Structures are given as structure tokens and as C-alpha cells.
Amino acid sequence: MSEDCIFCSIVAGEIPSRTVYEDDDVLAFLDANPLAPGHTLVIPKAHHEHVQDMPSDLAGDVFAVLNRLVEPVESAVDADGSTVAFNNGEVAGQEVPHTHGHIVPRFEDDGSRPIHSIFGDRPNLADDELDDIAASIADGTDD
Ligand code: AMP
Ligand code: ZN
Numbered sequence: 100m101s102e103d104c105i106f107c108s109i110v111a112g113e114i115p116s117r118t119v120y121e122d123d124d125v126l127a128f129l130d131a132n133p134l135a136p137g138h139t140l141v142i143p144k145a146h147h148e149h150v151q152d153m154p155s156d157l158a159g160d161v162f163a164v165l166n167r168l169v170e171p172v173e174s175a176v177d178a179d180g181s182t183v184a185f186n187n188g189e190v191a192g193q194e195v196p197h198t199h200g201h202i203v204p205r206f207e208d209d210g211s212r213p214i215h216s217i218f219g220d221r222p223n224l225a226d227d228e229l230d231d232i233a234a235s236i237a238d239g240t241d242d
Contacts, residue, residue: 106146107146109128120164124157127140133203134201135205136176143160149198165200181204182201
């Protein structure tokens, strides 16, 4: 548990939440300031700030719960789909520094946009830059 972490306080039962799923390692609850009805957050119970800080087995557990919850979340509010996303890092808009996946129900007429719309102009990358980036990422998965 991390001091001054609101999600650790929820895990500890010090702050109330509308819990929709819980097991030994993962907790899911309704977002207190929802972007849409049914907006749900899925968190590891252990404090990890970023997605990549979780050990891979815990990351798998978190994703398994996301996978399991999407259908009941959508059904509960009669949604047509959902946006499933992590804001990963302050620069990406992460406000609570305890990693969490969002399930935001989407509706045909909700007027919201895809994740692509949060970005500006697409960078114009040369083939050799793309090759270098791909090679660097591939090298980084070796450990
Ligand atoms: P993010 O910007 O990805 O860090 O999202 C943080 C989310 O946590 C926001 O959607 C908030 O509405 C939500 N949130 C903050 N405090 C609470 C809380 N006590 N209970 C439930 N959701 C919360
Ligand atoms: Zn925490």
C-alpha cells in the first residue's frame, strides 16, 4: 500500500467504492465521476503506478478481469460497445498514480470519439525511422 494513494485507500476499505468485482489480486469499482453510465475501473490491489510496473502475472490477472467485466458492464447499461483504455503516465492524462483500466460504455448517439481523437497530427515517419523503432521495441522484449 502506498501512503496518500486514493486507490490503495479503496483497497484497504478506508474509502467507500461501488465494488463490482473482487478477488485476491484485483478490484473493480464504478468510477466516482463517470464519463458514461457504467464507467468502471479495474485495478491491481497492489500499488503499481504504471502498466509496465506490474509483474506480468498480475498484469494478466488485471486484463483477465477487464475481459470478464466488459460484457456485464455493457449489459448493465444497455451499451452498444465500450472504450477500454489505460491513461499510462501523467503526460498521458493519468491522474491517479495507481494503474487502472477504464471500461467506458459507448452508445450509438453518445457524440464521443475514438481514442485516435485525443492525438493531434500524425507524425510523418520515414521507413528507416520505423525500422529503427520496431527493432528497438523488439530488442526491449528480450529480457
Ligand atoms: P485517470 O485520469 O486515468 O487517472 O483516471 C482516474 C479516474 O479515477 C477518474 O475517472 C476519476 O473519476 C476516478 N476516481 C478518482 N477518485 C475516485 C474514487 N474515490 N472512487 C472512484 N473513482 C475515482
Ligand atoms: Zn495505490
